[in-house]
Amino acid sequence: MGRSPCCSKVGLKRGAWTALEDKILTAYIKVHGEGQWKNLPKRAGLKRCGKSCRLRWMNYLRPEIKRGNISLDEEDLIVRLHNLLGNRWSLIAGRLPGRTDNEIKNYWNTTLRKKAVSPVISSIPLKTNYTHSQAKSRAKKSKWTVSRCAAKSTPFPATVTRPHVTRAKPTAYGSGNIVPSSSEKAQAQPWPNLELPLFHGSHSVLGEEFLDGADAFMTRGDGTFNGNTTELVRTSEAMPGSWNADYVFITNGIDDLDMDSLTYLLDSEDW
DNA sequence: AACACCCTCAACCGCTCAACT
DNA sequence: AAGTTGAGCGGTTGAGGGTGT
Structure with missing residues (x-):
């Protein structure tokens, strides 16, 4: 085995394409199609x-x-998809007709990354009011697997790197109903592996809750919440009193996500 | 006008993965 | 099962244009 030699090693041209080269390539593909x-x-x-x-x-x-x-609209979609999929540019591009993965990647790196405001936090509407105990109970009732907190072994309190893969619950299943019907589940199986509330607190405290054994932790940001680094605190100590909760999908790493499930979610009409 | 710096984005690099032998 | 190959992906680079001094 071995990697194919790069262009420079076999005397091929590199760098910017000329109009003539574009013409030749386009004409060839029009006749013979893509591939090979x-x-x-x-x-x-x-x-x-x-x-x-x-x-x-x-x-x-x-x-x-x-x-x-x-x-x-496209920017908003990119932000939402990036929150869901992370840097999976080709998947994101697949949801934006006419846009390429390279274009979206560049746009993200040059424009959106600088905005440094959590698109998730700012774009999720408050739909349901829960007390902390209600939300915890709701999460506990969830049939979905609860993954361990990524920072389990990290001394508390800790600063952890947060995987950039949260998204709002799709509304396809109706407000307040987080469990799809059996027929929907049959189509959607398996779903992303973790479903827990995203808490919208008063003051500057925002976050997602992680259940780690008997302990509940949540992330705490400063309101700008750049989506990458946030503080991990014990929920009981972080709760300011009254809370609103929305449901999000969270995974400890993008690799945990099941792509079929994501495709299903993205293909739903509401999405 | 000249230079330095910044920004954008097309193109390249290195890697993984699936299909094939 | 192991090796080979091509396709595709994401990270990075650098040319060129724009802007500020």
């Missing part, structure tokens, strides 16, 4: 590696690619 990238340059008469051709086609030449600025 390895052999494409030779057949098309391009002094490029197949990888480079694929990238140029996928990110720039495809006719369905949408040009122009990202709209506010």
Whole structure:
């Protein structure tokens, strides 16, 4: 085995594409279709590696690619999808017709990352009022697996890196009903592995609750909540009194997420 | 006008994964 | 089962344009 030699090692052209190269590549793909990238340059008469051709086609030449600025709606969708999927740019791009993974990745890195305001916290509407005990009880009743807190072994109180994969509960199942019907479950199985409330506190305290054995912890941010680093505190000590709770899906790592479930969620009409 | 710095985004790199032998 | 290969993905780079001094 071995990696294919890069373009420079086999005397192929690198860098920006010329208009002529674009024309040749487009004409070739129009006749022969996509695929066979390895052999494409030779057949098309391009002094490029197949990888480079694929990238140029996928990110720039495809006719369905949408040009122009990202709209506010698209930006909102990117933010929501990023909260759900993390840096899975191709999956995110799949939900934005005409946009490429590269474009979205660039947009995120250059524009959205700087905004440093939690899109999750700011965009989730308050729909349900729960007391802390009610919310805990509700979470306990959930049929979904409760993952351990990622920072279990971290001395308390601790600062933990928070996986960037929360999202609001889809409204497809109706307000206050967090358990899908059996037929819905049959379609959706398995769901993301953790469902717990997201608490909206008064003052500056915001967070998500983690159940870790008998202990409940929650994250606490300062209201700007950049989505990456937050403080972990014991829930009983953090609760300011009255709370509103919404349901979110949380996972301790993006790898825990089941892509079929996500696809199902994303394909739901409400989404 | 000249230079430095910043920003954007197309392109590249290195890796993983699935399909195939 | 193990090796090979191509496709695809996400992180990173750097050219070029814009802006500030």
